[in-house]
Amino acid sequence: MAVSRRDGGVGQDVLRRVGEASALILISLADGPKHGYALIQDIKELAGVELGPGTLYGALDRLERLGLIDPLPTEDRRHPYRITAPGAAALRVHLDSLERVSAAGRLRLRLGGI
Amino acid sequence: MDADRATRLIETVLRCYPARWRHRHGEEAAELAALLMRDGTPAGSVAWSYLAGAAREWLTPRPGRHLTAVACALLVAACSLGVSAGLLASAAPARAASTSQARGRAHCRPGSPGPVPGVTPATGRPQVIIWEAGHGRSC
Numbered sequence: 001m002a003v004s005r006r007d008g009g010v011g012q013d014v015l016r017r018v019g020e021a022s023a024l025i026l027i028s029l030a031d032g033p034k035h036g037y038a039l040i041q042d043i044k045e046l047a048g049v050e051l052g053p054g055t056l057y058g059a060l061d062r063l064e065r066l067g068l069i070d071p072l073p074t075e076d077r078r079h080p081y082r083i084t085a086p087g088a089a090a091l092r093v094h095l096d097s098l099e100r101v102s103a104a105g106r107l108r109l110r111l112g113g114i
Numbered sequence: 115m116d117a118d119r120a121t122r123l124i125e126t127v128l129r130c131y132p133a134r135w136r137h138r139h140g141e142e143a144a145e146l147a148a149l150l151m152r153d154g155t156p157a158g159s160v161a162w163s164y165l166a167g168a169a170r171e172w173l174t175p176r177p178g179r180h181l182t183a184v185a186c187a188l189l190v191a192a193c194s195l196g197v198s199a200g201l202l203a204s205a206a207p208a209r210a211a212s213t214s215q216a217r218g219r220a221h222c223r224p225g226s227p228g229p230v231p232g233v234t235p236a237t238g239r240p241q242v243i244i245w246e247a248g249h250g251r252s253c
Contacts, residue, residue, distance in 0.1 A: 054167025
């Protein structure tokens with residue numbers, strides 16, 4: 001999947017449309033392939049979010065359809081997934097976008113004296 | 115809930131998924147559920163998550179799934195219509211009875227802004243308040 005560019009060279013944030021679970025899965029896969037149970041445990045640790053198994057599989061299928069992750073050969077009965085190059089690019093764009101919003105929010109809080 | 119019942123519940127819920135999904139994820143999903151329950155996640159919570167996932171899976175448009183989505187939408191619409199028709203049918207006799215009572219009562223005053231104090235509805239029938247162009251009439 002190509003991560004297209006909009007005006008001003010800012011990449012389009014495709015992850016904004018696919019939901020928080022998908023972004024968390026990509027973040028979890030960024031340091032190496034994982035299967036479902038490992039993903040749930042890792043996301044619980046890194047973000048304090050307990051992904052339901054139904055949500056997990058829905059998000060995995062969506063990310064795979066978008067070409068952002070790839071299934072690896074099955075180990076036992078488990079399907080590990082890895083992040084693809086377009087997935088990594090989409091994650092970078094998403095994290096950049098979050099950082100911009102976060103910085104703007106902090107600045108406004110300072111300006112507002114809150 | 116004991117382990118056997120929980121396992122049966124999860125197996126039942128996983129059957130709600132399309133065959134293509136079960137073929138791909140079924141075994142892993144059952145194993146994942148067992149691991150989560152071993153870690154202390156309630157079986158009901160796992161089952162509910164899979165049930166919601168199955169509903170999403172069926173309702174997500176895919177090539178060749180258009181007819182299914184349309185059938186689901188039609189089923190929901192038919193159920194809504196049925197419920198509405200049932201409610202209307204059960205309300206109609208009560209409304210007719212209230213209207214006939216209204217004709218014979220002296221305290222039904224056009225222009226009254228709301229229900230008349232002290233007037234209680236007929237026993238077993240809902241009170242019907244008719245608002246006509248800003249003039250309330252309570253019977």
